[in-house]
Every structure is written in structure tokens, then in C-alpha cells.
Amino acid sequence: MFSNFVYHNPVRVLFGKGQIAQLNKQIPAQANIMLTYGGGSIMQNGVYDQVKAALADRTIIEFGGIEANPTYETLMRGVEIARTEKIDFLLSVGGGSVLDGTKFMAAAIPFEGGDPWEILASKARIKTAVPIGAVLTLPATGSEMNYFAVISRTSTQEKKGMGNPLVYPVFSILDPETTFSLPERQIANGIADAFTHTMEQYLTYPVDATLQDRMAESVLQTLIEVGPVTLKNPTNYEARASMMWAATVALNGWISVGVPQDWATHQIGHELTALHGIDHARTLAVVLPHLLRVKSTEKREKLIQVAKRVWNLQGTDDELVEGAIQAIAQFYETLGIPTHAKTYGIGPETVEEVRKRFVARNMNFGEHADITPDVVVQILNLSI
């Protein structure tokens, strides 16, 4: 059924060349700003200089070192500094990890319910959050226009998500030129992540949500079209701009309103990152094709639809189902991303550990909530 929905997205997006210059106008004049960043890419590609130039007259405290798959341990150091310095505005400059980490900090700084890890672990309610602005340098996660964050904890090898409208960025600046410096691996990861986000919200079962389906198919076709172009020619502005906007639209809620969603691939993928440190997008590629094979009956109609509408395949229904699964796997592979977990040395021990974790959490995944821990084992066994 096309379900009822409420949609509210307050993020002001400033898209395009030179938009970092608008920064000063976006942040309240009296704000006590903390600039958050990652491992230093912004120092090398000129983004830090642009940000500092735009905020020349402001006093800014900096907190760097937020890692890919941002950790609770690192972020809590930032939380302490922000509390001491009475920070009231967080400016995230970097990729999805820096922004996710900043969202967690925004919630954790004023949190009064004990250890902020509980915001992730037991979904402890937050009552307020420090406002966030973002300068995004890596198109992938959609974090720039959504209210989700995914945080890792090194000490326990866990990776957990949070979601709360209080951590929507107030604004996000998306200048495709800031992404020209991305290594090939990261841009491939970004394409694969956005592609998988779209699939998680589309490849379920039909509910006659014509527009959401067509929009999802457009995002997929855009990624298929511009992905290889932007990989080959990183400074082709138009291709990078289309890629960047597609990644935002893939997870800003437009394609998911009113429709069933899956997200099992992400849940399983997060465990593979937590246990093996594999890049987020790369974990998705070793799960989705195998999940589709295991769930091909339940997802049959949508597999046929995607085969026809996105890849223009022809044939019997059985051929179309098989064609869709193969086209999806092949898309990851053309980006240079493997589709088998064994590539990363993952074997039966990891499969068993993932099963145990899901049993302990007593959670089933997928649009029918029928991806039980045993089904996860079936999926991963096809991948190893």
C-alpha cells in the first residue's frame, strides 16, 4: 500500500561552484563556532583555506582527526572540548564520516541522560542539539540532507546508527569542485553507496507509488550514466555535479516516502565494517547481490521492473530476474568494487559472529521483516 506520510526537510542546500563564499551569511553572527574535520584532506585540496577565508572575521575552534567510520572515542574528545568552550555552532567540513560524527557531537554535547553512547545503543531520547552546518566534500551518504548518523565504537567493535530531526544540518554547501581531489576508490565508493541506498528503498515490492519508483529509477540511471564518466574524468564538472546531486537525492527522503524499505544490506554491511574495517560502500557490494538471490521470490516484481526500466533488458520473467541480479553485481564490479566477501578474507567465523549479534539483538530485517539471522547466514554464505 502507498502509505500515508509526513515529510519535512529543513536543510538549506547551497549547490555549485564557489558557494563556500556564502558561509559567513549562513552562520549566526554571534556564534561560537567549532569547525570539525577529518584526517587532513581539506588542508590539501584548498577547502580549509576557502572556509577560513569566508569566515575571516570569526573566532573558530578546530577539532580535526575524525576518522572514516567515525568513532565514539574520538568524538567524545570533541564533545568535552565543545562543552568547555561553550560551542553553540558546529561546522562540519569533509565527507559523510565527519558530518555523521558532527551530528553525534551535536546531540551529545547537551545530552543529560548519562553516557551519550546510549543515544546509539538504546536510542536514548535527545531533547536538543547544537545546530550544524556542513561543507560536503564527498558525495555518497546523503548525510548532508538527512538526519541520520552512523558511529563506530572501537573498544567493542560495534557500529550503530541514530536518527533524529534535531540533527538535520541547518545548511549544506555542495560544491562539486571540492570533490575533484577525491581518490578513485572514494568516488567509486560514493557511487556504490548512493546506488545501494536507492535499491534499499526501491527494490522491495510494488505499492503503485509511481512517482517514487520513477524518481528512484532516475537516480539509478543517473549513477549508471555519470558514474563511469566521473571516475574516468574527475574534473568533468557536469558529471561530478550530477553525481553529487544524485547522491543527495538517493537519501534525502524523496524516494522513500510512502513506500516499503529494506535496509538489510546496510545492517549486515555495518557488521562487516565493525568486524573487518571494510569501507562502508564495499560491504554493501558483497551483500546486496546475494541478498537479491535469496529474496528473489519476494522481490520478483521489482526485479523484473528494474531489469526493464533501468537496464532495458528483454526476455522471460525468469530471465529478467536473473538479468537484474547480474546487472547489479556487474555495476559494482565495473566500479572496481568486488562482490564477494571472500575477497576480504571473510569466512565462516565472521558469518557466525554476525549471526550471534543479530540473535542477541532479536531483530529481523527487510521490507517483510523476514531476514532472520538464519537468512543472513544464507546470504553471507553465498558471498564467502
Ligand code: NZQ
Ligand atoms: O578524513 P579526510 O582526510 O577528510 O579524508 C577522507 C577519508 O579518508 C577522504 N575525503 C573526503 N573528501 C575528500 C577526501 N579526500 C580527498 N578529497 C576530498 N574532497 O575520503 C575518505 C572517506 O571519507 P568518509 O567521510 O569516511 O566517506 P563517506 O562520505 O563515504 O562516509 C562514510 C560514512 O558514512 C556512513 C558510513 O557508515 C560511514 O561511516 N553512512 C552515513 C549515512 C547517513 N548519515 O545517512 C548513510 C550511509 O549509508 C552510511 O552508513
Ligand code: ZN
Ligand atoms: Zn550507505
